[in-house]
Amino acid sequence: MDLMPNFSLVTWLLLILFLSLLVLYGLWPFQTFKKQDYQHVSTSSCCSEAVLDAYLSFDGRQPVLAGLDPILIKNILVKECYTNFGLNGILGSAISMAEDEKWKRIRTVLSPALTSGKLKEVNIFEAYSMDVVVSTSFSVNIDSMSNPSDPFVTNMKKFLRFSVNPVLPAPGAVNGRGLSKEVVLGKICLLPTTASLTASVCPQDQIDFLQLMVDSQSSHDSSNDEEILAQARVFVFAGYETTSSTLSYLSYNLATHPDVQQQLRDEIDAYLPNRVKEGEEMLGLYQKAGWKQDRMEEIVTIPKHMVVMIPAYVLHRDLAYWLEQEEFRPERREASIDPYTFLPFGAGPRNCIGMRFALLIVKVAVVVLLQHFSFRTFKDTPVRIWDGVFHYLPFSPTEMVLYNSFCIHLRTNRELSLMHIKSLSSLREFRGC
Numbered sequence: 001m002d003l004m005p006n007f008s009l010v011t012w013l014l015l016i017l018f019l020s021l022l023v024l025y026g027l028w029p030f031q032t033f034k035k036q037d038y039q040h041v042s043t044s045s046c047c048s049e050a051v052l053d054a055y056l057s058f059d060g061r062q063p064v065l066a067g068l069d070p071i072l073i074k075n076i077l078v079k080e081c082y083t084n085f086g087l088n089g090i091l092g093s094a095i096s097m098a099e100d101e102k103w104k105r106i107r108t109v110l111s112p113a114l115t116s117g118k119l120k121e122v123n124i125f126e127a128y129s130m131d132v133v134v135s136t137s138f139s140v141n142i143d144s145m146s147n148p149s150d151p152f153v154t155n156m157k158k159f160l161r162f163s164v165n166p167v168l169p170a171p172g173a174v175n176g177r178g179l180s181k182e183v184v185l186g187k188i189c190l191l192p193t194t195a196s197l198t199a200s201v202c203p204q205d206q207i208d209f210l211q212l213m214v215d216s217q218s219s220h221d222s223s224n225d226e227e228i229l230a231q232a233r234v235f236v237f238a239g240y241e242t243t244s245s246t247l248s249y250l251s252y253n254l255a256t257h258p259d260v261q262q263q264l265r266d267e268i269d270a271y272l273p274n275r276v277k278e279g280e281e282m283l284g285l286y287q288k289a290g291w292k293q294d295r296m297e298e299i300v301t302i303p304k305h306m307v308v309m310i311p312a313y314v315l316h317r318d319l320a321y322w323l324e325q326e327e328f329r330p331e332r333r334e335a336s337i338d339p340y341t342f343l344p345f346g347a348g349p350r351n352c353i354g355m356r357f358a359l360l361i362v363k364v365a366v367v368v369l370l371q372h373f374s375f376r377t378f379k380d381t382p383v384r385i386w387d388g389v390f391h392y393l394p395f396s397p398t399e400m401v402l403y404n405s406f407c408i409h410l411r412t413n414r415e416l417s418l419m420h421i422k423s424l425s426s427l428r429e430f431r432g433c
């Protein structure tokens with residue numbers, strides 16, 4: 001008797017394809033976690049009913065370990081700093097993607113442009129958000145509010161909407177040393193000529209990160225050119241959207257909390273009657289809620305090249321660390337904050353290179369705005385902004401972590417044995433799940 005069903009060739013091929021995909025995506029990736037001693041963490045590829053301090057998920061076939069424990073986070077971020085934002089293509093050589101020696105080299109070149117001393121020289125009043133980032137990163141003055149149709153502004157916006165044409169013209173040589181600043185800017189903005197930029201580029205010897213990169217080129221080398229372009233793009237990308245979103249959320253919170261807004265205005269009037277002072281720590285929005293006492297120590301082994309993500313969005317709403325975690329409570333800055341439970345700019349050697357700059361931009365904007373205006377709600381302002389956002393998203397906050405949103409991503413470069421201190425009371429339910 002013939003035991004093989006009488007399928008057509010196409011059916012057999014589809015069956016083989018189905019079984020291969022099942023093994024590749026459904027079975028094989030799970031072996032990574034089975035080999036490890038992860039009994040204490042939950043393995044889930046969908047929204048889990050209860051989540052521990054660390055849990056496991058999959059990004060396609062890529063196993064991902066997500067950590068919420070501050071000690072785990074500290075170990076990963078400070079000792080194993082291989083950040084990977086998961087971007088490719090035209091941002092492939094950017095500092096945020098680079099690893100090992102390449103990252104060290106780029107970071108060393110770029111860091112001097114963003115020290116606090118350097119920031120004191122920044123002319124922060126001439127323009128804002130994109131204008132400030134572009135002005136300080138490239139020494140190009142644009143006024144995107146007054147000139148929204150300026151080719152630089154429109155093309156930069158297109159780039160930020162991911163509509164940039166990935167096929168860029170070949171790099172142009174200047175003085176036999178690779179790219180000039182104007183050529184890089186032309187390429188980022190897809191401008192046909194650099195003539196329109198020449199008027200905007202500051203003539204004085206203002207040091208910006210782009211000039212530092214261009215100067216660090218020892219000889220004309222097209223891979224260097226590509227690297228410079230990638231840094232230029234990532235600075236705009238990392239600096240513009242983050243800063244403007246921070247300002248938007250902050251103004252929303254100030255509008256919906258008029259008492260906080262008044263208190264801030266009083267402070268500004270008291271401390272800065274006539275001028276904007278830099279360096280005031282005005283943005284401390286979260287507070288550690290107090291450590292739970294019941295703790296258990298375990299050793300966690302994280303294999304080499306494991307992708308680890310720190311789900312900052314969930315961490316910042318973790319009831320183990322924050323009281324009334326959804327509330328805007330600026331007075332929380334009075335309390336000491338565990339740096340590894342509040343990670344708006346990451347931590348460790350690969351933290352945000354633009355952190356000081358971003359805080360400066362945001363603080364100055366808020367001070368100047370509150371000196372002249374008030375933020376008010378109007379009848380359509382949503383009472384809880386996140387309700388409005390989640391209304392349009394098909395998944396809950398926990399699922400968003402599993403979909404890798406609002407996360408810091410890293411890849412370990414060696415096997416790690418970490419002391420994992422687990423709060424026993426951390427077996428908690430995630431809201432919205």
Ligand code: HEM
Pocket residue numbers: 077083095096097107133137234235238239240242243246343344345346347349350351352353354355357358359408409
């Ligand atoms: C409120 C504004 C900002 C926020 C919330 C923010 C947040 C972050 C975070 C979370 C990281 C990843 C840190 C990690 O992986 O540990 C990062 C990296 C980075 N940020 Fe920012 N950022 C902001 C503004 C800026 C600005 C203004 C610039 C540039 C001028 C900038 C440039 C970068 C770069 C280049 C990296 C990659 C650093 C590296 O891999 O060495 N960011 N940022």
